[in-house]
Structures are given as C-alpha cells and as structure tokens.
Amino acid sequence: MLLQKEMIAEHFQRLEDAPRSGEKVVYTFVPGNLTELIRSFGALPLLPEINALQSGMRGKSKAYIAEAEKAGHSADVCTYVKADIGMMMSGNIGPTGTRLPPPDLLLLSYTGCYTFMKWFELLREQYKCPTVFLQIPYQGDGTLLPEHREYVVKQLREDVIPALEAVTGRAYDEGRLRELLALSARAEDDLVAVLHSAKQKPSPIDSYFGGVYYIGPIFSAFRGTPEGVAYYEALREEVEERQALGIGPETPSGRLDDQRFRIVVEGPPNWTSFNEFWQMFSDEGAVVVASTYTKVGGTYDFGFRHDPGDPLGTMADYCGGCYTNHNLPGRIDMLVDYVKQYAADGFLINSVKSCNSFSAGQLLILREVEKRTGIPGGFIESDLVDPRYFSAANIKNRLESYFQMLRERRRGQVAPGSDATAEVTP
Amino acid sequence: MSPPTPTSQAAPRSSAASRQRASIVAWARDRYEDLELGSVREWLAQEPGRKACGYLPVYVPREVIHAAGMLPVGIHGGGSMEIIRGDAWYQSYICHLPRSVVELGLTGRLDCLSAMLFPSTCDVIRNLSGMWQILSPQTWVRYVDLPQVNDPERAVEFWTGELRHILSGLTALTGKVVDDEALWASIAVYNEMRALIEELYAVRRDEPWRVPSEELYLLLRAGEVVPVEEWLVRAREYLEASAADKNRPRDNARVVLTGAFCEQPPLGLIMTIERAGCYIVDDDLLLGNRMIRGPVAQGGDPLVALARALLHQHRTTSVLYEPDPTGKAREIPERVEAARADGVIFAAPSFCDPALLDRPMLRDGAEKAGIPCIAFKYAENTGQFQQFREQAGTFSDSIKLWVGTRAEQGRVERGRTGAGGEP
Numbered sequence: 091m092l093l094q095k096e097m098i099a100e101h102f103q104r105l106e107d108a109p110r111s112g113e114k115v116v117y118t119f120v121p122g123n124l125t126e127l128i129r130s131f132g133a134l135p136l137l138p139e140i141n142a143l144q145s146g147m148r149g150k151s152k153a154y155i156a157e158a159e160k161a162g163h164s165a166d167v168c169t170y171v172k173a174d175i176g177m178m179m180s181g182n183i184g185p186t187g188t189r190l191p192p193p194d195l196l197l198l199s200y201t202g203c204y205t206f207m208k209w210f211e212l213l214r215e216q217y218k219c220p221t222v223f224l225q226i227p228y229q230g231d232g233t234l235l236p237e238h239r240e241y242v243v244k245q246l247r248e249d250v251i252p253a254l255e256a257v258t259g260r261a262y263d264e265g266r267l268r269e270l271l272a273l274s275a276r277a278e279d280d281l282v283a284v285l286h287s288a289k290q291k292p293s294p295i296d297s298y299f300g301g302v303y304y305i306g307p308i309f310s311a312f313r314g315t316p317e318g319v320a321y322y323e324a325l326r327e328e329v330e331e332r333q334a335l336g337i338g339p340e341t342p343s344g345r346l347d348d349q350r351f352r353i354v355v356e357g358p359p360n361w362t363s364f365n366e367f368w369q370m371f372s373d374e375g376a377v378v379v380a381s382t383y384t385k386v387g388g389t390y391d392f393g394f395r396h397d398p399g400d401p402l403g404t405m406a407d408y409c410g411g412c413y414t415n416h417n418l419p420g421r422i423d424m425l426v427d428y429v430k431q432y433a434a435d436g437f438l439i440n441s442v443k444s445c446n447s448f449s450a451g452q453l454l455i456l457r458e459v460e461k462r463t464g465i466p467g468g469f470i471e472s473d474l475v476d477p478r479y480f481s482a483a484n485i486k487n488r489l490e491s492y493f494q495m496l497r498e499r500r501r502g503q504v505a506p507g508s509d510a511t512a513e514v515t516p
Numbered sequence: 517m518s519p520p521t522p523t524s525q526a527a528p529r530s531s532a533a534s535r536q537r538a539s540i541v542a543w544a545r546d547r548y549e550d551l552e553l554g555s556v557r558e559w560l561a562q563e564p565g566r567k568a569c570g571y572l573p574v575y576v577p578r579e580v581i582h583a584a585g586m587l588p589v590g591i592h593g594g595g596s597m598e599i600i601r602g603d604a605w606y607q608s609y610i611c612h613l614p615r616s617v618v619e620l621g622l623t624g625r626l627d628c629l630s631a632m633l634f635p636s637t638c639d640v641i642r643n644l645s646g647m648w649q650i651l652s653p654q655t656w657v658r659y660v661d662l663p664q665v666n667d668p669e670r671a672v673e674f675w676t677g678e679l680r681h682i683l684s685g686l687t688a689l690t691g692k693v694v695d696d697e698a699l700w701a702s703i704a705v706y707n708e709m710r711a712l713i714e715e716l717y718a719v720r721r722d723e724p725w726r727v728p729s730e731e732l733y734l735l736l737r738a739g740e741v742v743p744v745e746e747w748l749v750r751a752r753e754y755l756e757a758s759a760a761d762k763n764r765p766r767d768n769a770r771v772v773l774t775g776a777f778c779e780q781p782p783l784g785l786i787m788t789i790e791r792a793g794c795y796i797v798d799d800d801l802l803l804g805n806r807m808i809r810g811p812v813a814q815g816g817d818p819l820v821a822l823a824r825a826l827l828h829q830h831r832t833t834s835v836l837y838e839p840d841p842t843g844k845a846r847e848i849p850e851r852v853e854a855a856r857a858d859g860v861i862f863a864a865p866s867f868c869d870p871a872l873l874d875r876p877m878l879r880d881g882a883e884k885a886g887i888p889c890i891a892f893k894y895a896e897n898t899g900q901f902q903q904f905r906e907q908a909g910t911f912s913d914s915i916k917l918w919v920g921t922r923a924e925q926g927r928v929e930r931g932r933t934g935a936g937g938e939p
Contacts, residue, residue, distance in 0.1 A: 161876065162875070162876040164864075164872040164875065164893075166609070166872050168869070200837075204870070205873065208870070209873075211838055212873070212877060214841055215841075215844065215877055215880075222666075223664060223665055223839070227661050227674075230634075230645055230658065237677050241670070417646040417649070418650065443609040446643070450606070450639055450644070451605075451643040451646060452607075453607070454605055454650060454651070458650065
C-alpha cells in the first residue's frame with residue numbers, strides 16, 4: 091500500500107510538472123488503456139475515471155457533481171463524468187492535491203462503455219486539443235472476430251501511432267514497445283498469482299475491496315514500467331507469505347482470518363463510503379474471493395498476457411477482452427466459473443446507478459448465476475461517486491439479511507444427508 | 517388503459533381528400549397501436565416460409581433485411597402498456613424502453629420475429645442483445661456495432677464487414693440466395709422511402725399546418741412495421757390528400773424537437789407541443805428511417821455503397837462519434853437555420869445517456885447562437901401532459917412576445933420594404 095502511494099504521488103507530481111518539463115500528457119480510459127504504447131513515446135497517461143474515483147474516496151465528488159449539474163449536466167447520467175467535469179471547472183486539482191495538466195492528446199479507447207465517447211466529446215469542448223478515436227468492437231457473439239482484431243490493429247497503426255508521433259515529436263519505436271510489453275507480462279503473471287491465491291481457505295486477500303488496490307498500478311499508469319514490476323513482485327511476495335501463514339487480509343474490521351462467507355461480487359464498488367461498505371462485509375466475516383470489477387481494465391485470469399512478439403495484435407486482444415466488452419452470456423460464464431473455482435458461498439451484485447455498461451442486465455445475470463450454480467444471489471444498489479445514492483442503512487440491512495440467509499442455508503445443508511456446499515475445499 | 521390524449525388538430529371536414537387523409541391516418545394509427553404486431557403476422561401468413569426481423573432504435577440497415585427476404589420490424593417499445601414482467605429485469609434508474617421491449621418479448625408478442633438486431637445506440641440496448649440471446653434462444657440475435665472511426669475508408673471497410681455478417685445470418689434463416697441485383701433492388705426501394713420521408717419533412721417544414729406532426733409521426737410509425745412497398749403507396753396518397761386538405765395556419769412558433777431519437781415520446785406529447793403553440797418543423801423522432809441523407813448511389817458492390825452512404829451521408833446524432841470539434845456547437849444552429857425555426861425543445865427520455873450527455877454541448881451551441889431553448893424529460897409511458905402544455909405554451913408565447921417568430925420578422929421586413937408574400 092505504501093509503495094503504491096509513493097508511486098501514485100510521484101506520478102501526479104510528474105503530471106503537475108509536465109507543462110514545465112515538456113513531458114506530454116495523454117488522457118485515456120482504464121478499459122483498454124494503451125499504457126505501454128503511450129509510455130513508449132515518453133508520454134504520461136492520465137485517466138479521468140481514476141481522478142473521479144479518487145475524488146469520491148476523498149470526499150470531494152459531491153461538490154464536483156453539484157458543480158457539473160449546475161452547469162446543465164443531467165442528474166440521470168454517469169457521475170464519473172460529472173465528478174471529472176466538476177473537478178475541471180473547480181481548477182483541476184487532482185486527487186493528490188496537485189494541479190492536473192491539460193491534455194496534449196485525448197486518446198479515446200472506446201471499449202465497453204458508450205459514455206466514454208460522450209465524455210471525451212465533452213472534454214474536447216473544454217481543452218480544444220487533438221483527439222484520436224480507437225474503436226474496439228464489442229464481443230456481441232462472444233468473441234473478438236479476426237477481422238475485428240485486424241480493424242483494431244489498423245487503427246493502432248494508422249491512427250493512434252501517428253497521433254502520438256505528432257504530439258510527442260518522436261517516431262514509433264517498436265523495439266521499445268516490445269520491452270515495455272515484456273515488463274507488462276511479468277507484472278500480469280504476479281497479479282494473476284495474487285488473484286488466484288483467493289482459492290485457498292482462508293483467502294489471503296479480499297479480491298474486491300482489496301482487489302481494487304491490487305489492480306491500481308496495472309490498470310492506470312504503471313503497466314510496462316519497472317516500478318510496476320517491482321510493485322507486483324512485492325505484492326505477490328506479501329500475499330504468498332500470508333498464504334504460507336494461513337492468514338487472511340487486513341480489513342476495516344482487522345485481519346480477517348475467520349472467514350465465514352466466501353463471496354463473488356459483480357459490479358464496481360461505491361467509492362464515497364468505501365471503508366464503511368467494506369466493513370459491512372468484514373464485520374460479518376465475509377471475504378470476497380473473486381470479482382468482476384478487477385477485470386474492468388483487462389482480463390488476465392483466463393490466460394491473456396501481453397505478448398511482446400505481436401505488439402499491436404496483443405494490444406487489440408487486450409482491449410477487446412476488457413470485462414464490459416464481453417457480452418452478457420460471456421459475463422455470466424465468467425461469474426459461474428468464479429463461483430465454482432473459488433468455492434463461493436454466495437454471489438452479490440453491487441449495481442451502480444452511474445454505469446449502464448455494468449448495470450443493464452444485472453438482474454438477468456443474478457438469476458442465471460443462481461440457476462447455474464445453485465448458490466443464492468444478493469442484490470444491492472448504490473453509485474460510484476455520488477454520495478446521495480449510498481444509503482448505508484438500506485445497504486447494511488440488505489447485506490445483513492443476505493448473510494443471515496446464507497447462515498440459515500448452511501445450517502440446513504450441514505444437516506445429515508444434505509449437501510454441504512460450504513464445506514467445499516479448494 | 518391508455519392515458520387520454522389530446523384530439524387531432526384537424527377539424528372534421530367532408531371532402532374526398534379529407535376522408536382519404538383520415539383513412540390513411542386511421543390505418544397508420546391501427547398499426548401504431550397494435551402491440552400484437554397483427555399486420556406483421558398477416559404478412560407472414562400470406563406465404564409459407566416468410567420471416568420477419570425485428571430491430572431496436574436507432575439505425576439498422578433495413579435494405580439488408582429486405583434483400584434477405586425478411587420483413588423489417590421496428591421495435592419501439594410498448595408505449596403506455598402495463599409493464600408487469602419487464603420491470604423485474606431493470607433497476608429504477610434505467611430508461612423505460614428496455615422494460616417494455618422485454619415485456620413484449622416475454623408475453624409472446626414478438627414471437628413472430630425470427631431475428632433481432634440490436635444496434636450500438638447505448639449500453640442498455642447493447643446489453644439487451646445479450647439478454648435476448650438468453651431469453652429468446654430460438655431467435656437469431658445480432659449486435660450491430662456502428663462504425664465510429666474518423667477515417668471514412670477504414671470505417672467503410674469495417675461497416676461493410678458488419679453488413680455481410682448481418683446478411684449472412686439472415687439468409688441462413690430464409691435460405692435465400694442474395695445477389696447484387698437483389699441488394700440493389702432493396703436499396704432502390706429504400707431510396708424511394710428516404711426521398712418520400714424527406715419530402716414529407718420538407719412539406720411540414722414549409723407548411724406545418726398541412727402536415728401536423730402527429731399525423732407524420734403515425735405515418736412513419738406504420739412504416740416501421742409494414743412492407744416498404746405498401747408504405748410508399750400510403751405515404752404518396754397522404755401527401756396528395758394533404759395538399760388538397762390543408763388545415764388553417766396558426767400563429768405558432770416554429771421549433772426543432774431534439775433528443776427523442778431512441779425511446780419515443782407518447783403521441784399525446786407530440787400533439788400537446790403543437791396544440792400549445794409550437795409547430796414542430798424538424799425532429800429526430802424515428803431517426804433511423806432517415807439516418808442516411810439522400811439516395812444511396814448506385815454502382816459497384818451494393819454493400820460497399822450502403823456502407824459509404826452511412827459514412828458520408830449520415831445525419832449528426834448522439835449515437836455516432838462527432839469527429840469535428842466544432843460539430844456539437846454547430847449542430848443546433850444549423851438545424852434551426854435549415855428548418856427556419858424560432859427555438860429548440862430538448863426532449864429526452866429519462867435516463868437516456870446519449871441524449872442527456874449530449875445536451876450540455878448542444879444547448880451551449882444553441883444559446884451561444886441566441887436560440888431560445890427549453891428542455892424536459894419524458895418516458896414512453898408518460899400519461900400527464902399538462903406540464904408540457906404549460907412549458908411549450910409559455911415557450912411559444914415568450915418567443916412571440918420577446919424574440920419574435922420568423923414569420924413575424926418576415927412580415928415586418930416585408931412591411932419595411934413594401935414587398936408582398938405569404939402571410
């Protein structure tokens with residue numbers, strides 16, 4: 091955690107210094123981010139969703155959203171967008187308290203979320219800077235078709251790379267890109283080992299609340315960097331130590347060794363009451379063993395690794411494989427697999443108002459996962475960064491009822507002659 | 517029970533033209549109100565082996581469906597129908613359209629459709645494509661990813677590939693071998709439809725009292741479910757009848773209605789706006805039927821031609837990326853100018869990401885150009901229109917009192933120069 095804090099602070103300091111140091115700044119999105127490519131040109135990535143969620147965690151998003159709504163943005167739409175625009179209207183002071191530089195380029199990696207398109211159209215209105223669009227076809231038929239992959243590669247070669255060359259004044263260096271992709275693959279191996287550690291009982295990690303910290307560097311600015319590699323080596327070492335000792339993760343309720351419920355979670359977390367939300371789980375002895383949100387920037391745990399041997403093709407595969415770029419049947423398959431692989435007792439959906447990309451269809455996901463796994467699902471509603479939509483009492487009530495139901499169900503199942511799903515070992 | 521809607525603007529008349537006009541509007545209204553898709557079922561029953569393909573808003577290539585030998589059927593929600601099962605699939609913060617579409621599906625009303633196309637309008641419709649794969653496994657489902665990139669040639673290549681996928685999937689259902697000639701024939705008939713819709717819009721723009729918006733809308737809604745050839749006959753008859761049976765001009769403001777391209781407003785809302793004193797002289801209702809401006813040029817590979825037409829002749833809309841940094845600011849002033857409108861009504865469905873995320877950019881452009889604007893939200897099942905009546909009425913009055921309508925300005929100008937002209 092400390093290491094990550096230092097990395098982030100240093101990155102934001104470089105961003106603040108960019109107008110003076112001459113480093114170019116590329117705004118882009120987490121899903122399908124092209125960090126290695128951006129860094130191969132010596133530019134710095136800046137991700138508006140990260141700023142928005144950090145504003146949420148630091149209690150600033152409410153005022154930013156109000157600012158954006160005063161300026162005419164609808165109460166109905168994504169609060170990440172409004173928090174970002176409100177932050178910009180309030181002086182563009184970033185999450186660490188440093189001033190964020192304007193973008194030299196908006197790289198719109200259009201992956202898995204319609205709102206991204208509008209978000210960058212809105213930012214372009216303000217920043218009047220070049221914008222390059224990368225369309226990643228949706229996996230409507232459950233796969234990224236070969237011609238779709240080629241379409242992405244062509245865009246990378248003929249649109250994105252020339253745009254980065256123009257902004258940075260540097261020529262595309264494929265050798266450099268391969269080096270960075272090799273670093274990415276190393277970090278990805280370590281991240282997957284960390285995520286897979288949750289198959290053990292007790293789980294040494296929380297794969298949702300803790301998981302969002304684990305994915306921070308790899309989905310933001312640090313994939314393809316030596317710092318990123320070092321971070322994931324250290325993280326893996328720490329988690330393997332916990333595994334060896336048979337201890338659980340640190341949580342707001344203390345170290346969670348006595349893990350009464352193993353839960354799979356679908357959907358993003360709430361950021362404005364993050365610790366309070368986590369504590370509602372940890373107080374009940376619930377540990378999240380797998381989550382889909384930790385795949386929002388890219389999915390590694392089914393085998394994908396960045397391949398330095400095919401730099402542009404591998405980036406196309408990466409972008410196409412982001413969680414919300416999978417169709418609903420694919421998302422259901424993934425969740426069913428998690429429930430089985432991680433021997434989960436329950437399956438919960440945190441449905442956020444802001445994100446139709448995740449939320450539309452989640453009630454069907456709930457029913458299908460229940461039907462296919464036989465474990466009961468729970469459903470709660472909140473928002474990403476708008477505190478008006480986090481009702482602590484309601485959510486706590488629902489979670490308590492849900493865990494109570496799991497408890498009763500377990501009592502029934504451990505009766506003689508019944509199946510004992512809670513006793514499944516990894 | 518449907519909520520009460522205002523009565524038609526047209527006063528009862530008894531001429532042959534009036535009767536014909538009323539008959540066509542009644543025919544269109546029957547199809548608009550028929551959630552059982554009776555006319556589709558009749559068409560299917562006329563010949564064994566016929567198949568129909570449904571599609572969600574905003575844009576799908578109907579020419580390809582037609583060429584594959586299927587009837588294209590626009591699924592535009594359930595209006596004010598009671599939703600029982602559809603609500604169980606959606607959270608409260610998601611728009612109304614998918615609820616009623618799911619309701620229509622789960623109640624068997626769409627079981628006459630062998631295929632469904634879900635275009636990349638927004639994430640809700642995108643995810644509905646996956647839901648449909650699970651809820652209706654007997655239906656061939658295709659998500660239709662519209663081309664978004666800046667480079668037109670690359671976009672044409674991508675979109676042509678998508679068109680081939682759609683054609684191949686549909687012909688697998690119909691067993692029809694589709695050659696270039698068949699595709700050109702379908703493109704030609706939809707060229708006719710586009711031309712006729714453009715003519716209807718031009719007549720309404722020039723003489724909005726001749727083509728009331730509720731009548732135009734009903735006619736276009738019928739065009740979403742009946743064979744294009746049948747629609748062309750009816751629409752031509754309507755145009756002729758309306759020329760001989762004009763309503764009296766009113767002292768209304770002229771407005772552009774925008775934001776209603778996906779979930780459709782209730783008919784009563786459209787009527788309310790006009791009755792409150794605002795002639796709608798341009799809109800984006802049912803935008804898919806005129807997404808391509810003008811004809812698809814004949815020659816070469818028909819699918820490439822269709823793809824080129826979308827890329828080079830498409831209307832500006834929230835569902836396509838705007839590559840021009842000044843495009844959003846210019847959009848409303850240009851539409852207002854082209855329609856000779858006095859103001860803009862931003863009417864968006866609640867929770868509609870495309871319309872509501874676009875609105876600040878569009879409104880900013882309108883306000884900077886000094887164009888009067890109002891904005892409201894609706895749902896397809898909105899049943900109370902009083903607030904819209906008051907809002908639209910006040911808007912019309914304020915334009916007439918403080919800004920002056922174009923018609924008024926024209927009269928002043930003609931008075932000053934001594935020129936004559938229409939009232």
